[in-house]
Amino acid sequence: MHNVWKRSYSAIFSSDGGGQDPLQQNFTETLPTEMSVRIFSELDVRSLCRASLTCKHWNDIIEGSDQLWRSHCLTVLAICRREVDGDRLDGCSWKVTLVRNYRKGCVKRRWLKGRYSNIRSADDIPPNSMCPLDVETWGEILEAELDR
Numbered sequence: 196m197h198n199v200w201k202r203s204y205s206a207i208f209s210s211d212g213g214g215q216d217p218l219q220q221n222f223t224e225t226l227p228t229e230m231s232v233r234i235f236s237e238l239d240v241r242s243l244c245r246a247s248l249t250c251k252h253w254n255d256i257i258e259g260s261d262q263l264w265r266s267h268c269l270t271v272l273a274i275c276r277r278e279v280d281g282d283r284l285d286g287c288s289w290k291v292t293l294v295r296n297y298r299k300g301c302v303k304r305r306w307l308k309g310r311y312s313n314i315r316s317a318d319d320i321p322p323n324s325m326c327p328l329d330v331e332t333w334g335e336i337l338e339a340e341l342d343r
Contacts, residue, residue, distance in 0.1 A: 223252050232260050240267050240297060264289035271300040274307075277331065302326050306336045309343055 223231040235257055238246060247257040257263060268289045272279045275296045282292040302324060305311065314320055328336075 231256050235263055261289045264293050268293040271296050274300040274303050299326050307339050
């Protein structure tokens with residue numbers, strides 16, 4: 196009985212004749228690209244970047260899909276509207292726009308939420324909590340601080 200199952204199992208999963216163990220196959224090589232993109236779209240930005248380093252095929256799919264980067268970029272858009280709109284008008288891809296504005300969006304969001312409201316001097320500012328921000332952004336942060 197075990198041999199029958201093994202033959203049926205290998206007949207179902209190795210129909211391509213490649214002889215590769217079905218448990219070792221890369222899902223992106225067996226699924227249509229659209230399905231792989233749909234699976235990758237469930238990942239957060241950090242996981243998406245890590246997945247793109249997994250193998251060349253995954254990298255090609257992830258790097259080649261503006262759709263994957265667009266959804267993440269739109270979350271940054273809520274925080275850095277001027278920057279995102281400017282990059283898109285300049286013809287930057289969604290990925291480039293996201294990379295250029297993601298950290299800035301995180302920093303701005305933390306400042307607006309009041310995470311650094313109790314800082315008394317520049318020495319108290321935690322590492323990685325600063326990046327270049329425009330005058331309008333600092334104005335928003337100042338208004339939020341004054342409202343607290």
